[in-house]
Amino acid sequence: MKFCFPFAFAMVTAGAAGIATAATPVLVIHGGAGVIKRDMSPAKDKAVRAAMTQALTAGYAELKAGKASIDAVSAAIVVLENDPNFNAGKGAVFTHEGKNELDAAIMDGFTLKAGSVAGVQRVKNPILLARAVMEHSPHVMLAGPGAEAFAKENGIELVDPSYFRTDERWQQLQKALKEDATKSAHADEETAKHFGTVGAVALDAAGHLAAGTSTGGMTDKRWGRIGDSPLIGAGTYANDGCAVSGTGWGEFYIRTVAAHELCMRVTQMRVPLARAAAEVINQEIPALGGNGGAIALDSEGHIAMPFNTDGMFRGWIGADGVPHVAIYGDEDDGVEPKAP
Numbered sequence: 001m002k003f004c005f006p007f008a009f010a011m012v013t014a015g016a017a018g019i020a021t022a023a024t025p026v027l028v029i030h031g032g033a034g035v036i037k038r039d040m041s042p043a044k045d046k047a048v049r050a051a052m053t054q055a056l057t058a059g060y061a062e063l064k065a066g067k068a069s070i071d072a073v074s075a076a077i078v079v080l081e082n083d084p085n086f087n088a089g090k091g092a093v094f095t096h097e098g099k100n101e102l103d104a105a106i107m108d109g110f111t112l113k114a115g116s117v118a119g120v121q122r123v124k125n126p127i128l129l130a131r132a133v134m135e136h137s138p139h140v141m142l143a144g145p146g147a148e149a150f151a152k153e154n155g156i157e158l159v160d161p162s163y164f165r166t167d168e169r170w171q172q173l174q175k176a177l178k179e180d181a182t183k184s185a186h187a188d189e190e191t192a193k194h195f196g197t198v199g200a201v202a203l204d205a206a207g208h209l210a211a212g213t214s215t216g217g218m219t220d221k222r223w224g225r226i227g228d229s230p231l232i233g234a235g236t237y238a239n240d241g242c243a244v245s246g247t248g249w250g251e252f253y254i255r256t257v258a259a260h261e262l263c264m265r266v267t268q269m270r271v272p273l274a275r276a277a278a279e280v281i282n283q284e285i286p287a288l289g290g291n292g293g294a295i296a297l298d299s300e301g302h303i304a305m306p307f308n309t310d311g312m313f314r315g316w317i318g319a320d321g322v323p324h325v326a327i328y329g330d331e332d333d334g335v336e337p338k339a340p
Contacts, residue, residue, distance in 0.1 A: 070202075102217075128156055311329050
């Protein structure tokens with residue numbers, strides 16, 4: 001079990017008491033938690049780290065340019081959606097019927113505005129459609145063909161469904177289908193079906209937070225199943241003091257309203273971010289039989305990246321502008337362990 005506790009980032013003071021302070025921009029990302037062991041090929045390890053670094057760099061460039069946290073979250077997630085190594089966008093897993101169904105959500109912690117989409121099959125970057133729902137519709141969540149019609153009306157890029165197909169994901173489905181037929185799935189393989197999501201949380205110079213999550217769902221999912229990622233409060237949430245993006249067995253994140261629960265502990269109960277994250281992700285969810293991880297960020301720039309799986313693709317970038325990326329559970333992610 002892995003616990004990552006907060007790393008406090010310096011705040012830029014404005015001098016005398018009563019004068020508003022400016023925050024040092026921070027961006028934290030994840031590329032999914034689950035059965036991630038050191039038998040990954042060197043080439044894949046290198047490719048994942050490169051993509052994570054690119055996502056951090058792209059998102060942080062928005063923050064350094066003075067843009068809002070929502071811009072950083074969008075930019076970082078687009079990079080991960082475009083990379084086939086992650087279960088989102090291009091690398092989405094297949095449903096039982098052999099289709100790719102994509103979900104995403106984004107939330108602005110300063111305004112509490114949010115947008116999400118579920119079950120889309122032709123949207124190249126679902127996170128951009130979720131943002132369009134937030135900014136250009138009176139709704140929070142759109143699904144299926146209606147969401148794609150809205151995408152077309154708002155100039156969001158649509159692609160042929162074949163764009164999302166990768167051989168690796170197709171083979172994963174074939175293996176899952178065989179396991180279904182023989183009821184022979186190993187526990188690790190069964191659990192692995194529920195993992196693979198990308199997300200980002202950011203703090204901008206104005207002190208505003210945002211969160212976003214994008215996923216292809218679970219391998220071999222049926223009946224139009226929707227997980228926690230596009231559900232505001234379950235897999236994605238941000239307010240004026242906390243931002244969270246989860247990755248894990250979505251049914252349990254929904255049942256615990258995990259992202260909202262974590263943030264309420266921070267903003268209403270004044271629980272330190274690391275402790276709140278550990279309580280929700282590493283205690284509440286496992287107590288029900290689930291597992292996974294999350295990234296969390298508070299308005300003071302503290303980071304928490306808890307997970308209770310073999311690993312979690314994770315990274316952050318702060319005041320020094322240097323991307324920090326880690327994969328495995330026993331790997332140093334550059335966040336100093338501190339008592340909660």
